[in-house]
Amino acid sequence: MKIKKYLAESIREAMMMMIKRELGDNAVILSSRRIKKGGFFGIGGKTYFEITAAVEEKEEEKKVENASTYRLQEILIKNRRSLDDNIKDEFDEIKRTISEIKQILVKEKSQTLPEGLSKISYGMEKQEIIPEIRYKIVEFLKMKYGDLDPGSKEAFKILSEQFSNIIRTKVPDFENVKVLFVGTTGVGKTTTLAKLAARFKIEEKKRVAILTLDTYRIAAAEQLKTYAEIMDIPMKIAYTPKEAEYEMMALKDYDVLLIDTAGRSHQNDLQMSEVKALAEAVKPNITFLVVAMNYKLDDMKKILEKFSVVRPTHLILTKMDETSVYGTFVNISEITDIPIAFVTNGQRVPDDIFEANSVELARIVTSEVLSCAGSGGTSQEK
CATH class of the missing domain: 3.40.50.300 (P-loop containing nucleotide triphosphate hydrolases)
Structure with missing residues (x-):
């Protein structure tokens, strides 16, 4: 249904001059009311009829409108996909930024570490252990032990246990x-x-x-x-x-x-x-x-x-x-x-x-970490 409003001096004028011309002979009046326009503070204004008319759309017009609606939906879907892609790109960028911030925070944290733990943190960094793991291990060691001498047997044992708890290993059964x-x-x-x-x-x-x-x-x-x-x-x-x-x-x-x-x-x-x-x-x-x-x-x-x-x-x-x-x-x-x-x-x-074997692999990593810790200085010096 097509609906439209008209303003005329009389309903007859509206029907003859406007409504039929635009909506055709099948148009019907849905409502009408008198309104005043012009004048000064309501004085001297002219009275008009505001008429709301409607007509059933022709089949061809419906098809055009439906086609337009379908095209609009296609455009909206396409734009939505484009928007989703942009959101994904922005989300990936946010994740990269957060990762970079984490690395900065880890470096800042390491600057306040005792000398031994700072060297151990440096050793893990040289072995390219990811910042999240370095931070968790160093914070645990600091909380529990205060500080550790990288050259001590105690440091080797404790750090090996930490790595062993992270490393996952399993040899499958090879039968049939x-x-x-x-x-x-x-x-x-x-x-x-x-x-x-x-x-x-x-x-x-x-x-x-x-x-x-x-x-x-x-x-x-x-x-x-x-x-x-x-x-x-x-x-x-x-x-x-x-x-x-x-x-x-x-x-x-x-x-x-x-x-x-x-x-x-x-x-x-x-x-x-x-x-x-x-x-x-x-x-x-x-x-x-x-x-x-x-x-x-x-x-x-x-x-x-x-x-x-x-x-x-x-x-x-x-x-x-x-x-x-x-x-x-x-x-x-x-x-x-x-x-x-x-x-x-x-x-x-x-x-x-x-x-x-998680224990053996942890010992290999620990040996290299502590070797780097003993020879490379501290993370503050980097």
């Missing part, structure tokens, strides 16, 4: 399992798989088989084939998820089936979809996400986020021998609930790999 290895390019998945294959075959006397889905690099398959032949382990190659299902059926009677995949970029959504499809075809009991310890923390966070599509059950940290920073053991346990299962510290097969 399919084990999938995933990760970015160059982290050492194939070599790590070979190390574990040798361990299961030689040390634990398990019946082991290997399936590789890494058909992107010929060298990778050849390398794995060489390892398999040396250890007298059967190896199969699958080029598609369907082939993988077929080959797994042929290897189903083995105690442990180790499944290699090509390195995929966490920044490539298509490649992440491929990894997800492979994982869904394989249906592993254990999924190892292999991460290099020489990655930056921000990169590790993104890798953990993107590879969550395959639901990794455990982490394997590689390239410990290629870094002098061991805060990763602590940091990664702070940013994810996925436990560390193994750590590799060289290229030798099968030697350079060990089971992750």
Whole structure:
């Protein structure tokens, strides 16, 4: 219904001159009232009729109006999405700002610390332990002990306990399992798989088989084939998820089936979809996400986020021998609930790999932190 108001000297004039011309013959008067306009303080004004008229809209007009309404809704939705994106960007910026403020606050707090704790805080900073953890540990030590000598056995014991409480480790049970290895390019998945294959075959006397889905690099398959032949382990190659299902059926009677995949970029959504499809075809009991310890923390966070599509059950940290920073053991346990299962510290097969143990990893971190604390001065000097 279309409604409009008119002002005329008479209802007849309104009907004839205005309403019918604009609304047509089907228009009806809904209401009318007399009003005065002009004059001075109500004197000498002229009387008019204010008339409210209406008419049912034509079908074509309704369609136009509906189309306009639909278009308006589209514009509103588009603007809302744009607004949501802007809000997300602003929220991310706020989070970054808060993180920076936290780091500043941690540095300011450290300036009021006793000398020993200040050196320990400096050592943790040099080992790139994130500010939140540094602050919590130092505040706890200050409250409970007042100060600690970084060179003392007591400091080593106490700090190790603190790190051990943070680090998450767990070695899975390898009985009648399919084990999938995933990760970015160059982290050492194939070599790590070979190390574990040798361990299961030689040390634990398990019946082991290997399936590789890494058909992107010929060298990778050849390398794995060489390892398999040396250890007298059967190896199969699958080029598609369907082939993988077929080959797994042929290897189903083995105690442990180790499944290699090509390195995929966490920044490539298509490649992440491929990894997800492979994982869904394989249906592993254990999924190892292999991460290099020489990655930056921000990169590790993104890798953990993107590879969550395959639901990794455990982490394997590689390239410990290629870094002098061991805060990763602590940091990664702070940013994810996925436990560390193994750590590799060289290229030798099968030697350079060990089971992750929170106590031992904490001792490694503590040793480096206190070494930095003893040689690098205090955080006030930075």
